[in-house]
C-alpha cells in the first residue's frame with residue numbers, strides 16, 4: 001500500500017518509520033526544509049512515563065482562574081474571539097472531573113509506557129544517537145503541599161505498574177548533587193528510575209535518515225493545501241512546492257500535522273479537538289560541568305523541565321492557550337531563566353540563552369487522537385500535547401499496525 005504521511009515532526013517521522021517496517025511504500029510531505037523543525041525542535045527532551053498526567057484534573061480550574069491575568073503563569077488561558085478555543089475550553093472543564101482525569105491518566109500512561117519500550121527497542125536495533133540519557137527523571141517540589149499531593153498521585157502510578165520513588169531532600173541531592181544550591185528551597189522529590197531523556201529534534205532527523213535508507217521518500221518544502229476526496233475516500237493531497245501546485249496520490253493518508261491537523265480535516269467535516277498550547281524553551285551552554293545536572297529534572301510547580309543534552313542544558317515549559325502565534329513573550333522567557341538561576345545558578349551560561357517557542361497539539365483530555373477517521377483511508381496521529389516525544393514511537397508503531405490490519409500490542413482507546 002502507498003501511504004502518504006502528512007507532517008514530518010517526531011510523530012509523522014515515527015509513523016513513517018514503522019509503516020516502512022511493515023512493508024508499505026511511504027511518502028512524507030512537509031512544509032519546512034527538513035524534518036522536526038516545528039514543535040519537535042527544542043522541546044524539554046523528557047521521555048517521561050512518570051509524568052503521564054493530563055493538565056485537566058480536579059485542581060486545574062481554580063489554578064487557571066487564579067493565573068488568568070498573570071503574564072508569567074505556568075498555564076495561561078488568553079480568551080480570544082475564537083470558537084475553537086472556547087469549545088476546547090469547555091471540553092477541558094469536563095475532563096477536569098476526577099473520574100475523567102483518572103481514566104485519561106491511564107490512557108496516556110499506557111501509550112507512554114509502550115512508547116518508551118518501542119524507543120528502547122529501536123535504539124538497540126539501530127544504534128540511533130540523540131544525546132540520550134537513561135538515568136531516570138527526578139521530580140522536584142519546593143512546596144510541601146504540592147509534594148504531598150504528588151505523593152498521593154504516586155498511588156495511581158503504582159497501581160498502573162510504575163515505580164515512583166519518594167526521596168527526601170538529602171536523597172534527592174545524593175542523586176543530583178548539582179541541586180545543592182537549592183537545598184533550602186526543596187521540600188522533597190519523586191524519582192522515576194526507568195524514565196529517559198534526549199534531543200527530540202536530533203532523534204527525528206536521524207530517524208528520517210534511517211527511514212530514507214529503508215526507502216521512505218521525504219518531500220520537504222511542500223505546503224499542504226488540502227485533501228482531494230470522493231465517496232470512496234481521500235485520493236490525493238494537494239501541495240504547493242518549488243514547482244508550483246502538485247497532487248500526490250496514495251492509498252492511505254496519515255494526518256500528523258501537530259497543531260495544524262484540525263485546519264486540514266475541518267473542510268472534510270472532521271472536527272479534531274486539538275488546540276495549540278504554546279510553550280517556551282531556553283537552551284544554554286554548560287558553564288561548569290561539575291555543577292550541571294546529569295539527571296533530567298522536572299519542576300512540577302513551575303511546570304518546567306530541565307535536561308542536560310550533551311554540552312547543553314535545556315529548560316522548557318509553561319503553556320499559553322492563545323492561538324497560533326509563535327512570537328516570543330519576554331516575560332515568559334525570563335520565567336524560565338529566573339527559575340534556573342534559583343535552582344542551578346552556576347550550571348549554565350544563563351546570560352546567553354537561545355529562546356524558542358513551539359505549539360503543543362493539545363487535546364482537552366491530554367489523550368492523543370490515534371486511528372482511523374470516518375473516511376476509511378484517512379488516519380490521524382496527533383494531539384500528543386505535552387508528551388509527544390514520550391509517546392512518538394508507540395503511537396507510530398500502533399498506527400502502523402492498525403493500517404496494516406494488525407492488532408496493536410498496546411491497549412489504548414483508538415479513535416475508531
Ligand SMILES: Cc1cc2nc3c(=O)[nH]c(=O)nc-3n(C[C@H](O)[C@H](O)[C@H](O)COP(=O)(O)OP(=O)(O)OC[C@H]3O[C@@H](n4cnc5c(N)ncnc54)[C@H](O)[C@@H]3O)c2cc1C
Nearest residue numbers: 007009011031039040044045046224258279387388389390
Ligand atoms: C516547550 C515544550 C516542551 C515540551 N517538552 C516535552 C517533553 O519534555 N517531553 C515530551 O514528550 N514532549 C514534550 N513536548 C511536546 C512535544 O514537543 C510535542 O507533543 C511533539 O513535538 C508534537 O509532535 P508532532 O509531530 O505532532 O508536531 P510537530 O513537531 O509540530 O510536527 C508537525 C509537522 O507538520 C508540519 N506541517 C504543519 N502544517 C503543514 C502544512 N500545511 N503543510 C506541510 N507541513 C505542515 C510542520 O512543519 C511540522 O513539521 C514539549 C512541547 C513544548 C512546546
